[in-house]
Amino acid sequence: MHIRYSSTYGSTKAYAQQLAERLGTEALDCTHPIEGDGPVIVLGPVHGPKMPALQYVERHHLHKRTLAVVAVGMTDPAIAAEKDQMRHHLPEHVARFYVPGRLFYSELSHKHLNIMRSVVALLKAKPLKSPAEKALIAGFGKDIDHTDKAALEPIVRWATNA
Ligand SMILES: Cc1cc2nc3c(=O)[nH]c(=O)nc-3n(C[C@H](O)[C@H](O)[C@H](O)COP(=O)(O)O)c2cc1C
Structure with a gap:
């Protein structure tokens, strides 16, 4: 293996x-x-x-x-x-x-933080959000394991x- x-x-x-x-x-x-x-x-x-x-x-x-x-x-x-x-x-x-x-915002590189910031901004502007998208928005900035x-x-x- x-x-x-x-x-x-x-x-x-x-x-x-x-x-x-x-x-x-x-x-x-x-x-x-x-x-x-x-x-x-x-x-x-x-x-x-x-x-x-x-x-x-x-x-x-x-x-x-x-x-x-x-x-x-x-x-x-x-x-x-x-x-x-x-x-x-x-x-x-x-x-x-x-x-x-596991996604710990406190340890993300600048590049990854910026990607996540853009993704969340786009999702926030979306009228219909899936449960996964809502969870991503709610988790922004937090350390989640x-x-x-x-x-x-x-x-x-x-x-x-x-
Ligand atoms: C820039 C970036 C984009 C991500 N995109 C997704 C995604 O599209 N879907 C998902 O389920 N998780 C996504 N994640 C979460 C990671 O897959 C998750 O944090 C994973 O546990 C990281 O693995 P590692 O600790 O081995 O690097 C993303 C994380 C980062 C930093």
Whole structure:
């Protein structure tokens, strides 16, 4: 089992390390290619339409492997799973998981803070807001941690059967 992660603020890294511990392997960051056979799990945060985990899968041509991709984000995981934004980027056999993340405004880079400020301003001007959009507006400026070890259970089950 190979585990790779991309993480800007640490929450995805923490999930990757917990997963590695559960599966008796190690989690390496995305500067490491995959060497050898076996199933692969790639984890990364959601940054709007950008998902570093998908970029890693592309770069290393992992589409044909036994593969799971894990997206860590602030959108409620049930809503994220329904939307399933990775669906169109991966072949059907690839397992896709959405787990809850952490967003601490107090630690964001200027660039990310400005992005979030613009997103929230745009959403505020929108007449009809989804529950996820309302939550994003309400959370602006706060430190919010939705990470949950239990969210890894389905991934552990997938890995055990892979
Ligand atoms: C610039 C930026 C954009 C983000 N966009 C989204 C998003 O579109 N959807 C989402 O669910 N979470 C979004 N998030 C939340 C992150 O995915 C979440 O904070 C994640 O836990 C960060 O992972 P990390 O701690 O490993 O960097 C965004 C965060 C930042 C900083």
